[in-house]
Amino acid sequence: MSNKVEIITIDGPSGVGKGTLSRLLAQKLDYALLDSGAIYRLAALYVLDHVIDISHEQLLYDELSQLNIHFAIEGNQTKAFLDGMDVTTRIRQEQTGMMASKIAKISIVRDALLACQQAFAQGVKGLVADGRDMGTVVFPNARHKFFLEAGSQIRAQRRYDELIAKGQKADFTEILTQLEARDHQDRNREVAPLRPAEDALIIDTSSLDIDGVFAKVYAAVKLRNNKQMTVAIDAYYQLLIKAIDQLGYAPEFLNAPQKIDQANTRLLCQTRSLFFLLTYAGLTNTQAANAYAYKLYQVMKSQYFDEQSKAWIKTQSSKDGNDLYEYAFVLFTLSVLYGTFKEHVISEDIEHVNELITQKFIADDFKALKDQHGVIGQNALMHLFEAYLGAYRHTQNPIFKTQAEALYQKIIALFFDHERSLMREYSREDKSALFEPGHSFEWSSLIVEAQALGVDVDIMSDHIGLYQAATKVGINDCGFIKPNLSHDVKDMQYRIWPMLEYMRYLAMTASYEHLDNALSIFSTVFLKHDLPIEYVDSEGAVGFDDVKSTTGYHLINCWQYMLR
Numbered sequence: 001m002s003n004k005v006e007i008i009t010i011d012g013p014s015g016v017g018k019g020t021l022s023r024l025l026a027q028k029l030d031y032a033l034l035d036s037g038a039i040y041r042l043a044a045l046y047v048l049d050h051v052i053d054i055s056h057e058q059l060l061y062d063e064l065s066q067l068n069i070h071f072a073i074e075g076n077q078t079k080a081f082l083d084g085m086d087v088t089t090r091i092r093q094e095q096t097g098m099m100a101s102k103i104a105k106i107s108i109v110r111d112a113l114l115a116c117q118q119a120f121a122q123g124v125k126g127l128v129a130d131g132r133d134m135g136t137v138v139f140p141n142a143r144h145k146f147f148l149e150a151g152s153q154i155r156a157q158r159r160y161d162e163l164i165a166k167g168q169k170a171d172f173t174e175i176l177t178q179l180e181a182r183d184h185q186d187r188n189r190e191v192a193p194l195r196p197a198e199d200a201l202i203i204d205t206s207s208l209d210i211d212g213v214f215a216k217v218y219a220a221v222k223l224r225n226n227k228q229m230t231v232a233i234d235a236y237y238q239l240l241i242k243a244i245d246q247l248g249y250a251p252e253f254l255n256a257p258q259k260i261d262q263a264n265t266r267l268l269c270q271t272r273s274l275f276f277l278l279t280y281a282g283l284t285n286t287q288a289a290n291a292y293a294y295k296l297y298q299v300m301k302s303q304y305f306d307e308q309s310k311a312w313i314k315t316q317s318s319k320d321g322n323d324l325y326e327y328a329f330v331l332f333t334l335s336v337l338y339g340t341f342k343e344h345v346i347s348e349d350i351e352h353v354n355e356l357i358t359q360k361f362i363a364d365d366f367k368a369l370k371d372q373h374g375v376i377g378q379n380a381l382m383h384l385f386e387a388y389l390g391a392y393r394h395t396q397n398p399i400f401k402t403q404a405e406a407l408y409q410k411i412i413a414l415f416f417d418h419e420r421s422l423m424r425e426y427s428r429e430d431k432s433a434l435f436e437p438g439h440s441f442e443w444s445s446l447i448v449e450a451q452a453l454g455v456d457v458d459i460m461s462d463h464i465g466l467y468q469a470a471t472k473v474g475i476n477d478c479g480f481i482k483p484n485l486s487h488d489v490k491d492m493q494y495r496i497w498p499m500l501e502y503m504r505y506l507a508m509t510a511s512y513e514h515l516d517n518a519l520s521i522f523s524t525v526f527l528k529h530d531l532p533i534e535y536v537d538s539e540g541a542v543g544f545d546d547v548k549s550t551t552g553y554h555l556i557n558c559w560q561y562m563l564r
């Protein structure tokens with residue numbers, strides 16, 4: 001982001017807690033504070049005091065763009081002044097608020113007050129901006145955007161309690177009616193209506209107290225500024241593009257492309273690297289990353305797509321020979337690619353690979369997989385489910401929603417262990433069945449994502465239960481969440497990807513406290529020289545100091561939710 005001043009925008013309806021939160025944040029971070037509502041209220045008071053005809057737009061613009069206002073901090077109160085007069089109490093009266101909301105609908109008024117609001121970001125190291133359109137209009141490039149929500153009853157109750165606490169008279173019904181009228185006016189106006197910016201984090205404060213809201217927002221700001229993760233992602237990106245420049249495709253071992261063998265050209269590396277590049281480009285606005293992604297797409301297609309039969313074929317086998325796994329990644333990656341480039345040819349590719357998967361695996365109820373392995377890899381089906389979600393998200397084609405729902409039912413029947421509340425690794429009733437916590441974390445995230453997309457995942461919608469069960473396994477059996485590496489665990493149990501999947505779920509569900517903690521463990525254990533390292537042994541030593549192309553997928557997937 002080009003902005004050097006760190007700007008945090010807090011938008012939302014009346015009584016949701018914007019002002020309270022903004023003050024706390026500004027204090028904690030030692031940033032300046034913009035209460036834009038107060039500016040609209042000062043303008044409203046000016047209009048009321050001078051009996052200005054608000055239908056006379058030119059007059060309104062001339063007067064309001066010259067408004068003589070200032071704020072002064074006295075004790076723990078911010079006082080507002082209009083033409084040198086202290087009007088702190090008067091601007092808080094509801095009739096002033098109502099007039100503020102009324103003039104706020106007029107486009108020319110918003111124009112007149114824009115420069116005055118933006119000026120708050122000058123000459124300060126940081127700014128917390130509280131209002132209705134801070135993230136959408138006034139500071140669209142702000143680094144951190146939040147939108148607070150809460151039901152109108154709750155918000156009216158807060159206002160009521162506030163007035164009673166101040167010893168003032170209050171009528172709940174009247175407060176509620178006025179608040180809803182103002183909400184309606186603010187949300188439905190044509191110019192700069194109250195709505196969350198696309199990149200804002202929406203926080204429902206209904207069941208959170210002030211400390212709870214503050215903790216969430218403060219932690220989210222800290223996470224977004226998490227330098228180590230950002231540095232690791234950038235280092236990974238540099239390594240990846242260097243390898244592509246050298247070889248023309250994505251190799252399996254990014255830091256040792258000399259380890260080239262047949263497997264290095266496999267489809268999977270191309271898809272995951274492509275996903276990394278596209279997501280990286282989206283998050284950092286690096287156009288070159290998109291160009292590399294497109295290049296890999298062409299490599300992938302020239303090597304693995306048969307123009308004559310219009311089929312994706314595998315010319316080289318992956319390590320585990322699990323075709324579906326790779327095809328699922330092709331479908332997933334092509335969907336994200338389509339989301340970026342919107343090319344017809346990519347949507348045709350999506351159709352081809354979807355057709356192939358349906359014919360080769362779904363039509364015979366995965367018999368081909370069973371014959372091949374005796375067991376069905378839960379992981380391959382999970383990635384197919386993920387691919388259907390991605391395809392539905394990026395193409396909006398309802399067929400993928402239907403496919404996702406059908407597959408989900410199938411997977412739950414095959415793999416969900418109701419007793420342990422975990423996903424089993426193998427389909428057969430095998431006593432040695434594995435419970436890989438990393439995959440259960442991935443499942444937890446996928447359920448959250450499916451729910452957000454409106455995909456029916458009712459059969460096992462309890463992602464929290466799944467996450468908790470997986471956390472227990474993760475700590476007790478694998479130990480990867482623990483910072484202390486000296487206790488007795490099997491070698492190679494500290495793997496980077498389950499840790500990243502654990503963190504992705506925490507980021508998706510905004511469990512910031514745990515995430516912050518996990519991140520510090522992650523950066524001390526898994527980052528060496530800023531690069532994400534695959535394995536650490538039970539002594540805490542780096543087992544494999546490889547940087548694998550597959551890690552990029554987990555890394556960027558986690559990061560993208562940390563930034564939301």
Ligand SMILES: Nc1ncnc2c1ncn2[C@@H]1O[C@H](COP(=O)(O)OP(=O)(O)O)[C@@H](O)[C@H]1O
Pocket residue numbers: 012013014015016017018019020021158159161162205208209210211213
């Ligand atoms: N999360 C919360 N839980 C309970 N009360 C809150 C919360 N946030 C704010 N309040 C109280 O609600 C009232 C309105 O908050 P305020 O910050 O003025 O809202 P806004 O600026 O969005 O209109 C205040 O009395 C404040 O102390």
Ligand SMILES: Nc1ccn([C@H]2C[C@H](O)[C@@H](COP(=O)(O)OP(=O)(O)O)O2)c(=O)n1
Pocket residue numbers: 013014015016019036037038040041097100101104130131132133134182186
């Ligand atoms: N950025 C802003 C801030 C306030 N307004 C308008 C709409 C609001 O109803 C009024 C009063 O805002 P204020 O934030 O003081 O209101 P509350 O404290 O939330 O009740 O001003 C706006 O349109 N844009």
